[in-house]
Amino acid sequence: MSKSISIYTIALAAFLSFALFVSYQNPSADSQETSAASHADQKIQNFDLNRPFDFAGEPLPMENFDVKERLEREILRNSYYHSNTLLLLKRAKRYFPTIERILAENGLPDDLKYLAVTESDLSMAVSPAGAKGVWQFMKGTGRDYGLEVNGGIDERYHFEKSTKAACKYLNKLHKKFGNWSLAAAAYNMGSNGLASDMKAQRAKSYYDLNLSQETMRYFFRIVAIKEIMENPENFGFFLEEHEKYAELEFVNVRVEKSIENLGDFAIENGISYRTLKLYNPWLVGGSLPNKSGRTYMVKIPKK
Secondary structure (H helix, E strand, O other): OHHHHHHHHHHHHHHHHHHHHHHHHOOOHHHHHHHHHHHHHOOOOOOOOOOOOEEOOEEOOOOOHHHHHHHHHHHHHHHOOHHHHHHHHHHHHHHHHHHHHHHHHOOOOHHHHHHHHHHHOOOOOEOOOOOEOOOOEOHHHHHHOOOOEOOOEEHHHOHHHHHHHHHHHHHHHHHHHOOHHHHHHHHHHOHHHHHHHHHHHOOOOHHHOOOOHHHHHHHHHHHHHHHHHHOHHHHOOOOOHHHOOOOOOEEEEEEOOOEOOHHHHHHHOOOOHHHHHHHOOOEOOOOEOOOOOOOEEEEEEOO
């Protein structure tokens, strides 16, 4: 009995599969019209670059065909990278207010927030080379600019502290190279490497340099992301304010001694271990070592 049912089931499944195949290969007139209408609704269009573009108040030389085409490439790639661009627009509401405030406090252009977007997609990313956090600091550079990095603490993941460190670094790069396009390139590839290439190529401008593919695209991706995020509707992105990710509200708990177990600390403060880590990604271990008696401010969700 079970054998005959099994054969019948297999035969029925085969028949249904064949019927579906025939239906797919020979769609009805109604389905063809629906398909045609769906394709007609999809609109993929070029973007007009015949106008001025700037970054941090510095105009791009749009009369240069190479500059125009490199910028167009990044605008097209990022505007049609729908899922990622949509997430960037959602995350911006959470992260931009703090970045904007710290940039202003340090006298730096607001446009530099788009460098953070380009570096990490506004996430606690880790690069193949070992750069970490929203601003993608390497371990040595992070320490050079005051970030604590050890087995239990990695302040490259501390949003506010790493943003302040990035401001110091960017300010130094701008003073060395004199403009923000070169400062951005140096942030990407390293100050010494850029200076060496400029000397070897007898170049005075970022746009005259022939660099690695990554750095050649880097600055243009920043400008493209700025254009898309400042004018999302022009690229087909429509978000209501409530659909964006809200800033995390928190209170700071002062800690001046070691915490042996962060799970216990979380429970004592009425939250889960996961929540503690979400609000404090710089706590990279299961404890907070503090033999030197430093003061740390640990974020706890506001109730």
